[in-house]
Amino acid sequence: MAFNLLNNILNESLIVTKQISNACVISVTELKVKAKTPNMFIRSDEIAIIKNAFDDPKTVREEGNKISLMDVQYSAVRADSRSVYAKSESKGGFLAVKTKIYYIIATYDKQQQPGIAVEAIERLGMIK
Template sequence: MAATLILAQAALAGAGAHAESTPAAGSRAAVAASAASAFASPDAARPGSASERAAAMDWQKALDDLANSGKVTWAAILDPSGAVRVATPGPGLRPGEGPAAVKAYNNPANVFSSGLTLWGVKFFGIKADERSIYLKKGATGAAVVRTAQSAIVAHYDETKQPGPAYDAVEKAADRVIPQGF
């Protein structure tokens, strides 16, 4: 941050030196002044608005709580387009899997006939409605639970029980929905 502040101050000094000699200098000076004022606040240097950062922290807490429950192996929270907002360590969703999971809510019954591929594994639907999609393949499975602004996707392996895994994902969704997430 100190290096960025020094660069902003140098830009201000340079813009001021040329302000009278070039017609575009006024606009450069305005941009440099704007950059300098942005660095006056420590929060301004971080990407996104304060509300976006707070929401990201809430998403991360919800995901951490789910992961720490011991009921799932991996989990991710998807935005409405299916892009990953936050994810636990482990294999990530492959390209196209997040959008496919979100799109499955357009016609949840298709999950019974077509299945859904997540983490490179094709799962078969065992429950699908407007809120929850439960998937299974052998002793492993996954859940996709819709919230107000996203979907929580979680995987359980053969060392976990399906019922508690599905319940943990549902409870994670129940905790964030009242917050508008």
């Protein structure tokens, strides 16, 4: 998919809810950013941590491994082979959904509603 189309999908599916601050789409095979919102910055080491969270969700869940994104440390509250949710004491939360070809990643701030953010990212993750 073209970068602009994926950016439009992020904006129309996630950002429009006003419950997600930043989002990006990463290729599962290439581990490269394919689309992102303007203020989303993700490093390759952060992508690797997210990939590992999906590869070994039990460890992330049981050991409370930290997930770092944009210099914020998040603690996992849910992790399985399809979704990872984490929260930060100071910043809000982190959400990630894995599809066959993409990781969809989003953050929300403390004043935003996590339930609405989860619903939006999970719905987007189901689109084929």
